[in-house]
Amino acid sequence: MTYSRPRFAGDKSLHGVGIIGLGLMGQRFAQAAEGHPEIRVVAHYDPYAKSAVGTALATASAKDLICHPDVECVYIASPPATHLDLINQAAKAGKAIFCEKPLCTDVADAHAAVGAVEAAGVAAAVNYPHATASAALELQRIVQSGELGPNVAARLTLRFAEWPRRWQAQAGDWLRSPTEGGFVREVISHFLYLAGRLFGPGKLVERSIQWGPATEEILHCKLDFNGVELVIDGAVTGDIEDHNSLEVRGELAAATLFDWYQLHYGQTQIGEGSAPTSQLDELGLMLDGHDHRLASFEEACSVVQLVEAIVLRQTS
Structure with a gap:
Protein backbone atom coordinates (compact mmCIF):
# COMPACT_ATOMS: atom_id res chain seq x y z
CA MET A 1 0.00 0.00 0.00
CA PRO A 129 5.21 -8.32 19.35
CA HIS A 130 6.09 -11.78 18.03
CA ALA A 131 5.85 -10.19 14.59
CA THR A 132 9.23 -8.55 15.14
CA ALA A 133 10.88 -10.21 18.17
CA SER A 134 14.22 -11.75 17.16
CA ALA A 135 13.50 -15.07 18.91
CA ALA A 136 10.18 -15.45 17.08
CA LEU A 137 11.76 -14.50 13.76
CA GLU A 138 14.49 -17.11 14.28
CA LEU A 139 11.86 -19.73 15.14
CA GLN A 140 10.07 -18.84 11.92
CA ARG A 141 13.32 -19.28 9.98
CA ILE A 142 13.95 -22.67 11.61
CA VAL A 143 10.45 -23.94 10.84
CA GLN A 144 10.43 -22.73 7.26
CA SER A 145 13.93 -24.10 6.58
CA GLY A 146 12.81 -27.66 7.28
CA GLU A 147 15.59 -28.15 9.85
CA LEU A 148 13.19 -29.79 12.30
CA GLY A 149 12.43 -32.56 9.83
CA PRO A 150 9.06 -34.02 8.80
CA ASN A 151 5.91 -34.46 10.89
CA VAL A 152 6.17 -31.15 12.71
CA ALA A 153 3.84 -30.63 15.69
CA ALA A 154 3.63 -27.96 18.39
CA ARG A 155 2.63 -27.77 22.05
CA LEU A 156 1.85 -24.60 24.01
CA THR A 157 1.95 -24.81 27.82
CA LEU A 158 0.89 -21.90 30.02
CA ARG A 159 0.51 -21.51 33.77
CA PHE A 160 -0.73 -18.52 35.75
CA ALA A 161 -0.62 -18.05 39.51
CA GLU A 162 -3.77 -15.91 39.29
CA TRP A 163 -5.95 -14.13 36.77
CA PRO A 164 -5.71 -11.29 36.10
CA ARG A 165 -1.99 -11.35 36.80
CA ARG A 166 -0.91 -9.34 39.83
CA TRP A 167 0.82 -6.66 37.75
CA GLN A 168 -2.46 -6.12 35.89
CA ALA A 169 -4.36 -5.20 39.04
CA GLN A 170 -4.81 -1.58 37.90
CA ALA A 171 -5.91 -2.48 34.38
CA GLY A 172 -9.60 -2.50 35.20
CA ASP A 173 -12.35 -5.07 35.39
CA TRP A 174 -12.33 -5.87 31.68
CA LEU A 175 -9.48 -8.40 32.12
CA ARG A 176 -11.75 -10.57 34.28
CA SER A 177 -14.83 -9.94 32.16
CA PRO A 178 -16.29 -12.94 30.31
CA THR A 179 -16.88 -10.74 27.25
CA GLU A 180 -13.43 -9.13 27.04
CA GLY A 181 -11.00 -10.85 29.40
CA GLY A 182 -9.45 -14.20 30.21
CA PHE A 183 -6.05 -15.68 29.42
CA VAL A 184 -7.12 -17.02 26.01
CA ARG A 185 -7.80 -13.55 24.65
CA GLU A 186 -4.98 -11.86 26.55
CA VAL A 187 -2.13 -14.39 26.25
CA ILE A 188 -2.93 -17.38 24.06
CA SER A 189 -3.91 -15.02 21.25
CA HIS A 190 -0.22 -14.07 20.91
CA PHE A 191 0.71 -17.66 20.20
CA LEU A 192 -2.21 -18.27 17.86
CA TYR A 193 -0.98 -15.31 15.85
CA LEU A 194 2.56 -16.73 15.86
CA ALA A 195 1.32 -20.18 14.85
CA GLY A 196 -0.37 -18.60 11.85
CA ARG A 197 2.91 -16.98 10.85
CA LEU A 198 4.81 -20.23 11.37
CA PHE A 199 2.46 -22.74 9.75
CA GLY A 200 -0.46 -21.09 7.96
CA PRO A 201 -4.22 -20.83 8.57
CA GLY A 202 -5.62 -22.50 11.69
CA LYS A 203 -8.86 -24.10 12.83
CA LEU A 204 -10.09 -25.42 16.16
CA VAL A 205 -10.36 -29.22 16.27
CA GLU A 206 -11.40 -29.92 19.86
CA ARG A 207 -11.40 -28.30 23.28
CA SER A 208 -12.08 -28.96 26.94
CA ILE A 209 -12.56 -25.90 29.14
CA GLN A 210 -13.35 -25.31 32.81
CA TRP A 211 -14.75 -21.95 33.80
CA GLY A 212 -14.03 -19.94 36.91
CA PRO A 213 -16.41 -17.32 38.29
CA ALA A 214 -16.02 -15.19 35.14
CA THR A 215 -13.36 -16.48 32.75
CA GLU A 216 -11.61 -19.74 31.87
CA GLU A 217 -9.39 -21.43 34.47
CA ILE A 218 -8.33 -24.67 32.75
CA LEU A 219 -8.03 -25.21 29.00
CA HIS A 220 -7.01 -28.17 26.90
CA CYS A 221 -7.52 -27.83 23.16
CA LYS A 222 -6.19 -28.96 19.82
CA LEU A 223 -5.91 -26.88 16.67
CA ASP A 224 -4.79 -27.62 13.14
CA PHE A 225 -2.61 -25.07 11.37
CA ASN A 226 -2.30 -26.10 7.75
CA GLY A 227 -1.70 -29.73 8.77
CA VAL A 228 0.43 -28.95 11.84
CA GLU A 229 -1.17 -29.93 15.13
CA LEU A 230 -0.99 -27.42 18.00
CA VAL A 231 -1.97 -28.71 21.45
CA ILE A 232 -2.65 -26.09 24.12
CA ASP A 233 -2.51 -26.79 27.86
CA GLY A 234 -3.31 -23.72 29.95
CA ALA A 235 -4.37 -23.23 33.56
CA VAL A 236 -4.67 -20.78 36.43
CA THR A 237 -3.24 -22.92 39.21
CA GLY A 238 -2.32 -20.60 42.06
CA ASP A 239 0.72 -22.71 42.95
CA ILE A 240 3.27 -21.93 40.24
CA GLU A 241 5.02 -18.90 38.77
CA ASP A 242 3.67 -17.59 35.48
CA HIS A 243 5.18 -19.51 32.59
CA ASN A 244 4.65 -19.98 28.87
CA SER A 245 6.42 -22.35 26.52
CA LEU A 246 5.85 -23.13 22.85
CA GLU A 247 7.67 -26.26 21.68
CA VAL A 248 7.84 -27.01 17.96
CA ARG A 249 9.11 -30.52 17.30
CA GLY A 250 9.86 -32.53 14.18
CA GLU A 251 11.51 -35.91 13.66
CA LEU A 252 15.01 -34.37 13.55
CA ALA A 253 14.99 -31.60 16.16
CA ALA A 254 12.93 -29.36 18.41
CA ALA A 255 12.90 -25.63 19.17
CA THR A 256 11.27 -24.01 22.19
CA LEU A 257 10.13 -20.42 22.61
CA PHE A 258 9.65 -19.72 26.33
CA ASP A 259 8.94 -16.81 28.65
CA TRP A 260 7.76 -14.81 25.64
CA TYR A 261 11.05 -13.89 23.99
CA GLN A 262 13.54 -16.66 24.81
CA LEU A 263 14.38 -19.31 22.20
CA HIS A 264 16.26 -22.55 22.82
CA TYR A 265 17.35 -24.55 19.77
CA GLY A 266 20.18 -27.07 19.98
CA GLN A 267 23.20 -25.21 21.33
CA THR A 268 21.67 -21.84 20.47
CA GLN A 269 19.72 -19.61 22.82
CA ILE A 270 18.33 -16.24 21.82
CA GLY A 271 16.84 -14.00 24.46
CA GLU A 272 15.48 -10.51 24.86
CA GLY A 273 13.33 -8.87 27.49
CA SER A 274 10.72 -7.50 25.12
CA ALA A 275 10.22 -6.23 21.60
CA PRO A 276 8.95 -2.62 21.86
CA THR A 277 11.81 -1.02 19.94
CA SER A 278 11.54 -3.42 17.01
CA GLN A 279 7.80 -2.85 16.92
CA LEU A 280 8.36 0.91 16.69
CA ASP A 281 11.00 0.43 14.00
CA GLU A 282 8.47 -1.50 11.92
CA LEU A 283 5.75 1.05 12.68
CA GLY A 284 8.05 3.68 11.22
CA LEU A 285 8.41 1.58 8.08
CA MET A 286 4.63 1.23 7.84
CA LEU A 287 4.13 4.98 8.18
CA ASP A 288 6.78 5.61 5.52
CA GLY A 289 4.79 3.39 3.15
CA HIS A 290 7.33 0.56 3.12
CA ASP A 291 6.89 -3.18 3.60
CA HIS A 292 6.89 -4.13 7.28
CA ARG A 293 6.57 -7.13 9.58
CA LEU A 294 3.75 -5.88 11.82
CA ALA A 295 0.61 -8.01 12.15
CA SER A 296 -2.08 -7.05 9.68
CA PHE A 297 -5.73 -6.52 10.54
CA GLU A 298 -6.51 -9.61 8.46
CA GLU A 299 -4.13 -11.75 10.55
CA ALA A 300 -5.58 -10.32 13.77
CA CYS A 301 -9.10 -11.05 12.53
CA SER A 302 -8.11 -14.69 11.98
CA VAL A 303 -6.85 -14.79 15.57
CA VAL A 304 -10.18 -13.40 16.82
CA GLN A 305 -12.01 -16.19 15.00
CA LEU A 306 -9.89 -18.84 16.72
CA VAL A 307 -10.01 -17.20 20.14
CA GLU A 308 -13.76 -16.72 20.15
CA ALA A 309 -14.29 -20.33 19.02
CA ILE A 310 -12.16 -21.50 21.96
CA VAL A 311 -13.97 -19.41 24.60
CA LEU A 312 -17.46 -19.91 23.19
CA ARG A 313 -19.77 -20.88 26.03
CA GLN A 314 -22.03 -23.78 25.21
CA THR A 315 -25.71 -23.23 26.02
CA SER A 316 -28.17 -26.04 26.54
Missing part, protein backbone atom coordinates in the same frame (compact mmCIF):
# COMPACT_ATOMS: atom_id res chain seq x y z
CA THR A 2 1.31 3.46 -0.85
CA TYR A 3 0.81 5.65 2.16
CA SER A 4 1.93 9.20 2.73
CA ARG A 5 0.81 11.88 5.16
CA PRO A 6 2.40 15.09 6.39
CA ARG A 7 4.64 14.31 9.34
CA PHE A 8 4.54 15.85 12.79
CA ALA A 9 4.74 19.62 12.24
CA GLY A 10 7.22 20.04 15.10
CA ASP A 11 9.87 17.90 13.37
CA LYS A 12 9.50 16.74 9.78
CA SER A 13 11.72 13.71 10.48
CA LEU A 14 9.21 12.31 13.01
CA HIS A 15 5.85 10.55 12.79
CA GLY A 16 3.36 11.96 15.29
CA VAL A 17 1.43 9.33 17.25
CA GLY A 18 -1.55 9.85 19.51
CA ILE A 19 -2.19 7.30 22.26
CA ILE A 20 -5.72 6.44 23.33
CA GLY A 21 -5.49 4.63 26.66
CA LEU A 22 -2.67 5.13 29.16
CA GLY A 23 -2.79 1.76 30.85
CA LEU A 24 0.23 -0.52 30.91
CA MET A 25 0.50 -0.88 27.12
CA GLY A 26 0.01 2.82 26.44
CA GLN A 27 2.69 3.69 28.99
CA ARG A 28 5.10 1.11 27.56
CA PHE A 29 4.64 2.55 24.09
CA ALA A 30 5.27 6.07 25.36
CA GLN A 31 8.44 4.98 27.17
CA ALA A 32 9.73 3.07 24.14
CA ALA A 33 9.05 6.08 21.89
CA GLU A 34 11.26 8.37 23.99
CA GLY A 35 14.29 9.12 21.86
CA HIS A 36 13.13 6.93 18.98
CA PRO A 37 14.47 8.36 15.71
CA GLU A 38 11.13 8.24 13.88
CA ILE A 39 8.25 8.04 16.36
CA ARG A 40 7.09 10.80 18.68
CA VAL A 41 4.06 10.77 20.98
CA VAL A 42 2.37 14.11 20.34
CA ALA A 43 -0.99 13.59 22.08
CA HIS A 44 -2.75 11.26 24.48
CA TYR A 45 -6.25 10.68 25.83
CA ASP A 46 -7.41 8.62 28.79
CA PRO A 47 -10.33 9.78 30.94
CA TYR A 48 -8.86 8.00 33.99
CA ALA A 49 -5.16 8.77 33.62
CA LYS A 50 -3.56 11.03 36.21
CA SER A 51 -0.10 11.35 34.69
CA ALA A 52 1.10 13.13 31.57
CA VAL A 53 3.27 11.77 28.76
CA GLY A 54 6.24 14.11 28.46
CA THR A 55 5.29 17.22 26.55
CA ALA A 56 2.50 15.48 24.61
CA LEU A 57 -0.86 17.21 24.54
CA ALA A 58 -3.57 15.75 26.78
CA THR A 59 -6.72 16.03 24.69
CA ALA A 60 -10.25 16.34 26.06
CA SER A 61 -11.62 13.43 24.05
CA ALA A 62 -10.67 10.62 21.73
CA LYS A 63 -12.25 12.58 18.87
CA ASP A 64 -10.04 15.59 19.60
CA LEU A 65 -6.96 13.37 19.54
CA ILE A 66 -7.92 11.68 16.28
CA CYS A 67 -8.63 15.02 14.60
CA HIS A 68 -5.47 16.74 15.84
CA PRO A 69 -3.35 17.76 12.82
CA ASP A 70 -0.09 16.53 14.39
CA VAL A 71 -1.48 13.02 14.94
CA GLU A 72 -0.53 10.94 11.93
CA CYS A 73 -1.11 7.56 13.60
CA VAL A 74 -3.58 6.61 16.34
CA TYR A 75 -2.37 3.97 18.80
CA ILE A 76 -5.47 2.35 20.29
CA ALA A 77 -4.49 0.96 23.69
CA SER A 78 -7.90 1.11 25.34
CA PRO A 79 -10.02 -1.94 26.37
CA PRO A 80 -11.16 -4.21 23.51
CA ALA A 81 -14.82 -3.15 23.61
CA THR A 82 -13.79 0.33 22.47
CA HIS A 83 -11.66 -0.77 19.52
CA LEU A 84 -14.16 -0.91 16.66
CA ASP A 85 -15.61 2.54 17.29
CA LEU A 86 -12.14 4.09 17.56
CA ILE A 87 -10.96 2.26 14.43
CA ASN A 88 -13.94 3.60 12.53
CA GLN A 89 -13.28 7.15 13.73
CA ALA A 90 -9.57 7.02 12.91
CA ALA A 91 -10.14 5.41 9.51
CA LYS A 92 -12.74 8.01 8.53
CA ALA A 93 -10.29 10.73 9.57
CA GLY A 94 -7.66 9.21 7.28
CA LYS A 95 -5.29 8.37 10.13
CA ALA A 96 -3.01 5.36 10.28
CA ILE A 97 -3.89 2.90 13.05
CA PHE A 98 -1.82 0.79 15.43
CA CYS A 99 -4.24 -1.24 17.56
CA GLU A 100 -3.71 -3.34 20.65
CA LYS A 101 -4.78 -6.93 20.56
CA PRO A 102 -7.29 -8.39 20.56
CA LEU A 103 -8.48 -6.51 17.52
CA CYS A 104 -12.02 -7.10 18.80
CA THR A 105 -13.77 -9.71 20.94
CA ASP A 106 -16.54 -10.34 18.43
CA VAL A 107 -15.93 -11.97 15.06
CA ALA A 108 -18.36 -9.73 13.20
CA ASP A 109 -16.72 -6.64 14.74
CA ALA A 110 -13.27 -7.91 13.70
CA HIS A 111 -14.42 -8.29 10.11
CA ALA A 112 -15.96 -4.81 10.29
CA ALA A 113 -12.62 -3.42 11.50
CA VAL A 114 -10.84 -4.99 8.52
CA GLY A 115 -13.45 -3.54 6.20
CA ALA A 116 -13.13 -0.07 7.73
CA VAL A 117 -9.38 0.24 7.12
CA GLU A 118 -9.63 -1.28 3.66
CA ALA A 119 -12.43 1.12 2.66
CA ALA A 120 -10.51 4.12 3.99
CA GLY A 121 -7.21 3.00 2.47
CA VAL A 122 -5.28 3.74 5.66
CA ALA A 123 -2.21 1.92 6.94
CA ALA A 124 -3.12 -0.31 9.89
CA ALA A 125 -1.53 -2.97 12.07
CA VAL A 126 -2.09 -4.80 15.35
CA ASN A 127 0.43 -4.98 18.20
CA TYR A 128 1.54 -8.61 18.29
